[in-house]
Amino acid sequence: MRRRSRGNPKVTGVLPTALEEATKIVQALLLAGKEYVCVMKLHSQMPEDQIKAVLDEFQGTIYQRPPVRASVKRRLRIRKIYYVNFLEMDERNVLFKVGCEAGTYIRKLCYDIGEVLGCGAHMQELRRTRVGPFIEDEGIVTLHDVSYMFAQWRETSDENLLRRFIYPMEKSLGLIPKIFVRDSAVDALCHGAHLAAPGVLSLDTKIKPNDAVAILTQKGEAVALSKALTSTEKILKMDHGFVAKTQRVLMPRGVYPRMWRSGP
Amino acid sequence: MQRISPPWEIERSLAVKAEEETSPRFGHKPEERPIEDYMQFGIINLDKPAGPSSHEVTAWVKRILSLKRAGHGGTLEA
Numbered sequence: 001m002r003r004r005s006r007g008n009p010k011v012t013g014v015l016p017t018a019l020e021e022a023t024k025i026v027q028a029l030l031l032a033g034k035e036y037v038c039v040m041k042l043h044s045q046m047p048e049d050q051i052k053a054v055l056d057e058f059q060g061t062i063y064q065r066p067p068v069r070a071s072v073k074r075r076l077r078i079r080k081i082y083y084v085n086f087l088e089m090d091e092r093n094v095l096f097k098v099g100c101e102a103g104t105y106i107r108k109l110c111y112d113i114g115e116v117l118g119c120g121a122h123m124q125e126l127r128r129t130r131v132g133p134f135i136e137d138e139g140i141v142t143l144h145d146v147s148y149m150f151a152q153w154r155e156t157s158d159e160n161l162l163r164r165f166i167y168p169m170e171k172s173l174g175l176i177p178k179i180f181v182r183d184s185a186v187d188a189l190c191h192g193a194h195l196a197a198p199g200v201l202s203l204d205t206k207i208k209p210n211d212a213v214a215i216l217t218q219k220g221e222a223v224a225l226s227k228a229l230t231s232t233e234k235i236l237k238m239d240h241g242f243v244a245k246t247q248r249v250l251m252p253r254g255v256y257p258r259m260w261r262s263g264p
Numbered sequence: 265m266q267r268i269s270p271p272w273e274i275e276r277s278l279a280v281k282a283e284e285e286t287s288p289r290f291g292h293k294p295e296e297r298p299i300e301d302y303m304q305f306g307i308i309n310l311d312k313p314a315g316p317s318s319h320e321v322t323a324w325v326k327r328i329l330s331l332k333r334a335g336h337g338g339t340l341e342a
Binding site (some may be wrong): 012015017019020021022025034035059071081082083091099102118119128130131132133134135139146147151159162165167168175182183190200205206217218223232235255257 | 267268269270271272274276277278279280281282283284285286287290291292293294295296297299302303304305306307308309310311312313316318321322324325328329331332333334335336337339340341
């Protein structure tokens with residue numbers, strides 16, 4: 001696999017950055033839906049109604065071949081585009097907002113829109129406005145803010161300065177269906193055990209088999225990222241057997257007491 | 265084309281299977297973790313500036329906050 005520098009002078013916006021132990025949770029965000037606001041430059045002027053019609057066509061399921069400069073294999077991929085909203089235009093610059101599945105290349109989307117329009121187009125500027133539950137309008141900070149508040153905390157020891165710009169990692173799980181478990185089930189999960197039905201106290205509706213789910217304590221602490229083995233309805237009725245397969249443990253061992261016995 | 269709902273529009277509610285209290289002796293609510301733990305299990309909604317790569321920005325955060333580890337959720341590039 002080839003890797004190249006991903007530096008791009010015109011790309012800004014939401015970049016959730018996890019600290020220390022929380023780095024394990026970014027896996028949940030890599031798979032999360034994204035939203036962008038994009039300036040696309042057309043290679044010749046086109047009527048507004050035609051542009052709007054073509055943007056509409058890109059809503060739904062699209063096929064996309066990753067661009068030449070990509071860190072993934074360049075085979076045709078299927079991606080869901082939740083919406084493409086035209087915002088405004090000024091001569092050859094078109095501003096639009098797009099909500100899409102993880103792994104959608106907006107540079108490529110612009111190129112493809114240009115092809116369908118017939119005039120050609122490229123991505124001029126990109127701002128990410130959402131990564132899963134993290135949005136641009138809520139608690140976003142610049143590198144400068146981070147460095148300033150951290151220095152202030154060192155001077156004053158006022159921990160509220162840190163709590164103001166750092167979120168608990170559980171914020172990342174905002175859009176993932178959740179299963180809350182008994183205290184007695186927690187430590188086994190931290191050792192990598194799969195979740196069995198008796199450990200479940202409550203869970204989100206609409207969970208389907210193979211869905212990515214988050215396992216939490218009743219206090220709301222993240223225990224693990226898992227894969228549901230069955231649906232909400234079935235889990236509610238089960239009295240034994242596994243309900244979710246542990247994929248990534250997020251909580252260190254020993255926070256909750258060990259209530260399980262090892263083999264003979 | 266048919267519209268596909270984005271994940272942030274899916275509404276879920278909580279279904280209860282069993283009731284039990286959690287012991288205050290173990291763990292903390294995420295917002296109430298002692299400050300050292302709070303940082304260890306923290307995440308920042310960072311506004312990536314134009315210019316440096318996502319990777320470089322993450323390295324800067326790591327240095328500014330004197331961390332051992334930092335990671336970003338989804339490379340922000342074209």
